[in-house]
Amino acid sequence: AKFVAFCLEKAIDLVVLPPHSSHLLQPLNVAIFSLLKIYLSRETDRLSRFNPGRISKVDWTTAYITARQEAFRLNSILSGFRKAGIFPFSPITVLSSLEMPNPTSNPSRNPTTPERNLSALETTLLASSPPAGTDVRNANEELLKTVQKATNLPSPAKRYIARLTKSFEKSNTERVLLQNENAEIRKLLRYRKDRTKGKRVAIKGKFVFNIREILEVVEKAEAEASTKKSKKRRRMKSTTYEIEEEEEEVLEILSEDSEGECIVVAQQR
Secondary structure, three states: OHHHHHHHHOOOOOOOOOOOOHHHHOHHHHHHHHHHHHHHHHHHHHHHHHOOOOOOHHHHHHHHHHHHHHHOOHHHHHHHHHHOOOOOOOHHHHHHHOOOOOOOOOOOOOOOOOOOOHHHHOOHHHHOOOOOHHHHHHHHHHHHHHHHHOOOOOHHHHHHHHHHHHHHHHHHHHHHHHHHHHHHHHHHHHHHHHHOOOOEEEEOOEEEEOOHHHHHHHHHHHHHHHHHHHHHHHHHHHHHHHHHHHHHHHHHHHHHHOOOOOOOOOOOO
């Protein structure tokens, strides 16, 4: 009641919006987030076609970065404030979006496509790689009209030609989809190949790729590793010498205790 009284006192027009319509007043929802969802869905759909059921974190992050760059543009941000009626201030922008269509109005009919003449049946259409889907449909429609008008063709032949046109449209569509899919796969493979070209260097648990600033650190780490390996080799060599000396002493003791009963021959080194 206090809020309504305050609006009356300050000459504020109070409007009660329908349920689930508050997003119309939020610039991020009316522009940015919806665009981000569209672009991200497009990128993830492209990835899922190549590797169904599994998208790696790296690929998803890359797809999100690409979608974010497409969605978070200056024009999109300004469009969000404009569609929400915030800037420039325009309440009618939101109110007009709440208007319900007039149920008595007749829906607009789709404009009819003008009839094509026999030029649609040019054989050059079959030479294109691949032919456009609209041109194929128009040519098939023109062909079927011509076939139906023919009086010297039996009905089974007409039905067979109709099935051929549908099969050709289906095959042409599948061909276009496969070509687009192959192009996207080649693009993704090139991206992954470029991503794995760099040498991955582990530095304190962080992975860095081809950064010149860490070259000295890497060289120092490799030098230290080489020094440790050389020290380990020298230590193993000295230990071997000690073991050989101990073996010779044991052999001498056994030789003295045997009192000539046996002769122990030690290998000279």
